Amino acid sequence: MRKPVWRAVLLAAFALFIFGAAARADEPLRWAADGTANVPFTFHDPAEESHMVGFEYDIMQEIGRRLGREVQFTQNDWDGLIPGLQRGFYDMVADGIEMTPEHVEALDFSRPYYMTTERIVVRRDQAGLDSFERLGGHTVGTIKDTLAERMLRTRPDVTLRSYDEESNAFSDLRNSRLDAVLLDGPIALYYGEADPDFRIVGPPIGHLAYGIAFRKGANQELRHRVDEALQAMIADGALHRILARWNLWTPEMADWTGDRSVPNIVPTEWEHYLASTAPARGWTARFYRYVSFLPLIGRGALLTLMVSGCAMVLAVGMGLALALTRRYGPSWLAALATLYVEIVRGTPLLIQILFIFYGLPSIGIRLSPFVAGVIGLGMNYAAYEAENYRAGLQSVARGQMEAATALNMTHLQALRYVVVPQAFRVVVPVMTNDFISLLKDSSLVSIITLTELSQTYVRLSSTYFDYFGPGLMVGAAYLLLGLPFVRLAKLAERRLAVSERRGGRH
Amino acid sequence: MVVFFIMSFVGCLRLPETHPSYDDREIAGPVETGPAFCVETVLRAESICKSFDSHKVLRNVSLTVERGELVSIIGPSGCGKSTFLRCLNFLEIPDSGTVTIADDSIRRNEGPWRSSDEAQAHQLRAHVGMVFQSFNLFPHRTVLDNVMLAPRVVKHVAPSVIESEARELLAKVGLEAAALRYPATLSGGQQQRAAIARALAMRPDVMLYDEPTSALDPRVAEEVLEVMRALDREGMTQIVVTHDMRFARAASDRIVFMESGEIIEIADPDEMYLNPKDSRTREFLGASL
Ligand SMILES: Nc1ncnc2c1ncn2[C@@H]1O[C@H](COP(=O)(O)OP(=O)(O)OP(=O)(O)O)[C@@H](O)[C@H]1O
Ligand SMILES: [Mg+2]
Numbered sequence: 001m002r003k004p005v006w007r008a009v010l011l012a013a014f015a016l017f018i019f020g021a022a023a024r025a026d027e028p029l030r031w032a033a034d035g036t037a038n039v040p041f042t043f044h045d046p047a048e049e050s051h052m053v054g055f056e057y058d059i060m061q062e063i064g065r066r067l068g069r070e071v072q073f074t075q076n077d078w079d080g081l082i083p084g085l086q087r088g089f090y091d092m093v094a095d096g097i098e099m100t101p102e103h104v105e106a107l108d109f110s111r112p113y114y115m116t117t118e119r120i121v122v123r124r125d126q127a128g129l130d131s132f133e134r135l136g137g138h139t140v141g142t143i144k145d146t147l148a149e150r151m152l153r154t155r156p157d158v159t160l161r162s163y164d165e166e167s168n169a170f171s172d173l174r175n176s177r178l179d180a181v182l183l184d185g186p187i188a189l190y191y192g193e194a195d196p197d198f199r200i201v202g203p204p205i206g207h208l209a210y211g212i213a214f215r216k217g218a219n220q221e222l223r224h225r226v227d228e229a230l231q232a233m234i235a236d237g238a239l240h241r242i243l244a245r246w247n248l249w250t251p252e253m254a255d256w257t258g259d260r261s262v263p264n265i266v267p268t269e270w271e272h273y274l275a276s277t278a279p280a281r282g283w284t285a286r287f288y289r290y291v292s293f294l295p296l297i298g299r300g301a302l303l304t305l306m307v308s309g310c311a312m313v314l315a316v317g318m319g320l321a322l323a324l325t326r327r328y329g330p331s332w333l334a335a336l337a338t339l340y341v342e343i344v345r346g347t348p349l350l351i352q353i354l355f356i357f358y359g360l361p362s363i364g365i366r367l368s369p370f371v372a373g374v375i376g377l378g379m380n381y382a383a384y385e386a387e388n389y390r391a392g393l394q395s396v397a398r399g400q401m402e403a404a405t406a407l408n409m410t411h412l413q414a415l416r417y418v419v420v421p422q423a424f425r426v427v428v429p430v431m432t433n434d435f436i437s438l439l440k441d442s443s444l445v446s447i448i449t450l451t452e453l454s455q456t457y458v459r460l461s462s463t464y465f466d467y468f469g470p471g472l473m474v475g476a477a478y479l480l481l482g483l484p485f486v487r488l489a490k491l492a493e494r495r496l497a498v499s500e501r502r503g504g505r506h
Numbered sequence: 507m508v509v510f511f512i513m514s515f516v517g518c519l520r521l522p523e524t525h526p527s528y529d530d531r532e533i534a535g536p537v538e539t540g541p542a543f544c545v546e547t548v549l550r551a552e553s554i555c556k557s558f559d560s561h562k563v564l565r566n567v568s569l570t571v572e573r574g575e576l577v578s579i580i581g582p583s584g585c586g587k588s589t590f591l592r593c594l595n596f597l598e599i600p601d602s603g604t605v606t607i608a609d610d611s612i613r614r615n616e617g618p619w620r621s622s623d624e625a626q627a628h629q630l631r632a633h634v635g636m637v638f639q640s641f642n643l644f645p646h647r648t649v650l651d652n653v654m655l656a657p658r659v660v661k662h663v664a665p666s667v668i669e670s671e672a673r674e675l676l677a678k679v680g681l682e683a684a685a686l687r688y689p690a691t692l693s694g695g696q697q698q699r700a701a702i703a704r705a706l707a708m709r710p711d712v713m714l715y716d717e718p719t720s721a722l723d724p725r726v727a728e729e730v731l732e733v734m735r736a737l738d739r740e741g742m743t744q745i746v747v748t749h750d751m752r753f754a755r756a757a758s759d760r761i762v763f764m765e766s767g768e769i770i771e772i773a774d775p776d777e778m779y780l781n782p783k784d785s786r787t788r789e790f791l792g793a794s795l
Contacts, residue, residue, distance in 0.1 A: 399640055409660055
């Protein structure tokens, strides 16, 4: 029973690996954004989760159409976007990146495709916070690395809170942990104005431009063609039409493009978004919405299971090798194994995973996110397993090895038939615990673009502003995944107890 | 070679009775057995030296044992008895000296222990069984599995053959009823007898015992000693490190007295007890009687 399951998991992992490699071969236009709850830039259509939408997504599609190339979107965590660009995982990043002097220094940019301002959002009943000056003495939230953050930094009288996810900022605003939020216009519109609890107040603040980012010095040719496409889209009104559909055409855009026409365009995307995120009224609506989450959660659970399963196999095999090396290997090899264990246990898993995915390409080792995740988790847990196994091996009396040697077993035979099986019984309870925590730690691979369970939760909850239902569902999924290991631990303990007692009943 | 022959001859004179063989197949080995009435040297240790760090534990220890003999090694605590015994099957690697058992020989000369040496030791260990003071049975396997394990994985004998042999051996040590029990459920005496059966399953030429009864109370110890006497009657060659003077005197063909890493005296039991040649032997026996 056990074997075929493992084989299926390995096969699936392999397929994923191959698929990743094959996709690279036919050279589509590759661009990346953090599509997790990144409304209205690039995000999963709340009405149809497998569908990517967003005004930047539409702009990129249009550029691809004009360049006659297939467009391939790559999901990546915000913090990984630029490192991934520099590693050449994709050619472009379009994710509301401001063309600040610092950014222009580090990256090449296309011409701007969007101009906007910062806006203040408050709770609907809140009065008096309607200008930048009047924020003084209040707690204000924003997104890190934005113009708004830099502006608020200059205001010692404002208590500043910087967030990674806009949805978290708004949920704190809702819970009165914040008095106001200062954010880029599109975010203020889609999270603030779209929500009956909030409103945008006061005049626009500051000025900012978004551009498509390219790796510094690379892809000049592509950058020029993208610029030409953008220029053409401005000239023939295509950009205007896209932005109007998203209700995002601004006076700043009109000033910049000189396009003062008012095309007769219904903001269909904006309305679609309003309709699909409207809070589900009544229990049945809520129930159906939760049911509609199930395939997504199932997919996340499958990925979590595959990553964890493969990582466990790696951790057990490598951990055993390390432990045996440390106890029985030649001294220089044992020292190396010790060094490995100390390094891995002394550094955070998060750093290790980021290093393997983004760092190793510097020395020519490029791994797919899945393989990098498995290796990161597996190699990390191998160090802990090694310590566990070493303690197990140490718990086996020296005389056992001697007795086996005196019976003319080779070293390996003695380990295999005598020492390891005895160490195993000591090790099993700890090991099953480790497996359960590995399952939970697998959530860390979400930072290298894998949409596993926890990432699914982030996405669902921030799309629907509902942290409760999806939280319970995802939590239940984790428990369900861990259940086999809890059962396994019980079973193993019972079997060991039986084998120790069995003789006594004769 | 000449010395060896003379020594064997002297041995012949001293021990004129030939023992019935434990196993006919093994007596037909390539070793030259000499005159028909004479016995065959099965183990020879020459000038074994062993130090732990700078502490010299064995100094030029030499011993020759003939097939079918039961040799006891006695001596004060810490004199190197265990170390010597463990050098015979290379659980401890001697610094220098030669160990010859049946037709395999390993010569040590201070050098490092290489994997080719380990391969030789593997050959040599095939002739030797060992029984420990603390039994060292494999606790995760039944008594029967303990006995069957090594023949199965080392010699690759067919399981059906191994099992019938193992059950015979267990019967011989009086444990046929305990075959399917786990070691933890046996008394110390039963465990030690199981350990003897386990060692015998590899069909050794020589059995080594390191204080086989020291962990047992006297009544239980007697069960184990009885098994050893029975093996002696069958012609098994046995070397026993022991503090049990009564057993040493009654059952041994020869007794070796060691002190401070040296063999002081080798003699027949009665001769050693009644007429020890060395004052240190006399002192030790006087103290322990
Ligand atoms: N592995 C080892 N490392 C260091 N010293 C050792 C080691 N094994 C034995 N010795 C030392 O070698 C000496 C001889 O030990 P050995 O065990 O051979 O004595 P023994 O005659 O068997 O004593 P006993 O009758 O107490 O069993 C002792 O001083 C002991 O401390
Ligand atoms: Mg000893």
